[in-house]
Amino acid sequence: AAERFRIAPRCRGRVGLRGLGRRLPGGQMLLNLTFGIDLIAAVREFTLTDGDFAATDLAMELLYLAEANAAVTRELRGLNMRLEGARIAAVEEAMTDPLTGLRNRRAADLFLERMCSAAAPFGLLHLDLDYFKAVNDTLGHAAGDFVLEAVGRVLRDQVRAEDCAARVGGDEFIVVLPGRTDPQMLQAIANRIIRRLSEPMEFEGSPCQVSASVGIVRSNDFAAPDAAQVLAAADRALYAAKHAGRSQAILLGCNAG
Template structure:
């Protein structure tokens, strides 16, 4: 009866204890340690067949284990999951050579709770593991709240950055975005092109039909330019009726001519607005930077302006590809009409 009372008491105070007989067989298992091997009763098995003693390393048999009383044992269950445990073994006062081994998870308590679905009912009421679990749960909740806050802040930061690089009327990139992208391309060593596009007759739309019509035209122009360029190209609105298209990885001027032609043709189509027709066209100045060229961004944009100037003077609604001769004509104050007719496509 006293032995039964003893195990009943130990089950409450030390729910992860084991009692061993003189041969090292398990004679009783506390409810929590048995719950960890619910399908295989521990009673009747040899202790060293259920557990591996990892430290002290000198323990190889029950005789060695008996000599390790009052020492901290580092154990591991032999079957998966191979949970690591801490333990201490003490002999009982009985003359039969029985022993009690009290076990705990130590720092692996989180793994134990997860692997065996343990709750606070599986631990002694005074076990510090309960406080540890509460602290871990509180820390986990705080970290999750912090993670969600960081995600919201990161999302807000990305949205703010995106807004800072976006033209609010058209949804295109703005001049700030264009400068950033061009700076990166200029610093690289790959081929790319820049189209500077100015709308012809846009002022007439604003003056005759109003700013609402002008905004309608700009939004349509933005949509058409996006539709007529690749996903890898960047379309930016850099002024009231000025746009820039950046085309990375350009391998021939034929590509540029075709893109420019498509944009010009599409923009010459009338745009209905409140029963009226808005008519504009586009003049384009294009600079093609080939691999190995290293222009400054200022020179690049200046060259695009020179080519655009040539398109305007050649009759508008056309594209001019920049060449050094255009710069010579511009510097001399000579309208580059002949030069534009030679290099443009119309």
């Protein structure tokens, strides 16, 4: 009966052989050798061609199958990457305000809920544009969109990558600032945003002047803050800023909730 065997290379990583052997009279042996699972490595290492194999050898068919399998695997990998890219893009689009490029209300709510659930310290600015209605009424909605786009650029310029700046209403915005609870720092950020938004703008040659009122709250002014509680307090702070003369920021004091 034929005996199965495998010839292992002395150097690790080199091509091995496997096959069948049959003992013959006179101490001789008839061998039928194949590269087995090392076929692809052997073809690559020794630059073998179809002529190096017997006509009855299925080596080339196996190589074609291996290449076809590799091609299918590459295509599937590429398809998966494209699908994942499309999924990420869809999620991003669902969380983005298309006009300003900021986060939308849904994204802001999720971000704020995560901050509250983690009991992480943060500051929150609630902005409402002053005189925006006058721009819409006198220059039209195209001018209003122009102003909102400018607000988006200002807020993106004023926040860090880890912050969340979002448009949550027609001309309302919130900015969540993880780790920033110092009153003077929050006041300075709000004042800087107000100054930037108050700079003169022109739409098709016509001036469109706006500003902003800002309500400020801090997570550490709540015993156990939740998103709804924080937003309600920020809304009260914004209301106070509006009634104090607009174009200013007011920080709601301790025990905001």
